[in-house]
Amino acid sequence: LKLLKSIEEVRQWRGGRGGIGLVPTMGALHEGHASLVRQAADTCHHVLATIFLNPTQFGPSEDLSRYPRTLEADLLICEQSGAEAVFAPDVSEMHPDMQTRVVPGAVSFAWEGARRPGHFEGVCTVVLKLFQISQAEDAFFGLKDLQQCAVIRRMAIDLNLPIRLHFCETVRESSGLAMSSRNSYFSPEDRRGASGFSAALFRSAEEISAGKNPQDILNEARSALTNDGFRVDYIALVNPMTMEELTIASKESRIMAAVEWKGVRLIDNVAACR
Numbered sequence: 001l002k003l004l005k006s007i008e009e010v011r012q013w014r015g016g017r018g019g020i021g022l023v024p025t026m027g028a029l030h031e032g033h034a035s036l037v038r039q040a041a042d043t044c045h046h047v048l049a050t051i052f053l054n055p056t057q058f059g060p061s062e063d064l065s066r067y068p069r070t071l072e073a074d075l076l077i078c079e080q081s082g083a084e085a086v087f088a089p090d091v092s093e094m095h096p097d098m099q100t101r102v103v104p105g106a107v108s109f110a111w112e113g114a115r116r117p118g119h120f121e122g123v124c125t126v127v128l129k130l131f132q133i134s135q136a137e138d139a140f141f142g143l144k145d146l147q148q149c150a151v152i153r154r155m156a157i158d159l160n161l162p163i164r165l166h167f168c169e170t171v172r173e174s175s176g177l178a179m180s181s182r183n184s185y186f187s188p189e190d191r192r193g194a195s196g197f198s199a200a201l202f203r204s205a206e207e208i209s210a211g212k213n214p215q216d217i218l219n220e221a222r223s224a225l226t227n228d229g230f231r232v233d234y235i236a237l238v239n240p241m242t243m244e245e246l247t248i249a250s251k252e253s254r255i256m257a258a259v260e261w262k263g264v265r266l267i268d269n270v271a272a273c274r
């Protein structure tokens with residue numbers, strides 16, 4: 001495994017290589033990231049993972065300073081999952097006196113975008129830079145961040161980016177809890193309790209698949225989660241391409257939600273119709 005710290009080192013590693021698959025991450029890797037790297041290795045000749053805790057996508061009151069940093073363990077996961085190189089730049093390498101930013105449109109306005117001002121601008125800008133630096137032909141993202149996927153897809157369309165995007169299914173713990181670097185904030189007991197979140201989403205999907213009214217079902221899920229101690233931020237039926245809220249479920253629609261549990265913000269989404 002090659003550890004690349006500078007953009008120049010990436011350029012040299014790239015050399016004449018074609019068929020690069022990019023897996024952008026912020027580190028604190030888990031099985032969800034490992035599966036992205038494996039899918040990239042199955043699809044592409046060369047896999048470049050990136051580990052960059054991007055400060056521009058965190059708000060001033062968010063968890064940047066306590067976000068887990070586990071570079072040694074991350075490198076091992078990348079190597080074991082089939083990455084050939086890891087680009088892990090410092091902030092000064094990625095954002096020296098940036099004046100230009102990517103401003104995403106309507107797809108970024110609701111849900112996470114409404115609660116985290118500037119978040120998707122930070123994501124789009126760094127992702128576009130990583131696309132440019134790597135010159136990758138393929139890039140892999142986890143569907144757990146459903147709106148991020150929609151925003152990046154739209155950026156690639158709007159800016160004619162010559163890259164194939166792969167959005168990969170969420171990997172879950174055996175309890176159903178979606179894998180997330182933020183799960184490490186929980187005590188074992190709180191982690192067990194957190195699985196009530198995904199359980200509520202899967203229950204809702206079953207009821208909606210059985211033909212029940214989505215609005216009624218999501219209202220019930222909201223109450224049940226609240227009773228169990230979750231602070232529900234939103235729970236909605238959405239079109240995963242546009243992020244528009246829907247009243248009628250179709251094969252494509254997703255149930256998407258954000259909650260706070262024991263002081264930690266969690267997001268997740270599942271197919272509304274099974």
Ligand code: PAF
Pocket residue numbers: 024025026052054057123126127145148
């Ligand atoms: O999903 C993430 O980990 C980040 O938002 C990403 C895509 C690596 C950009 O910093």
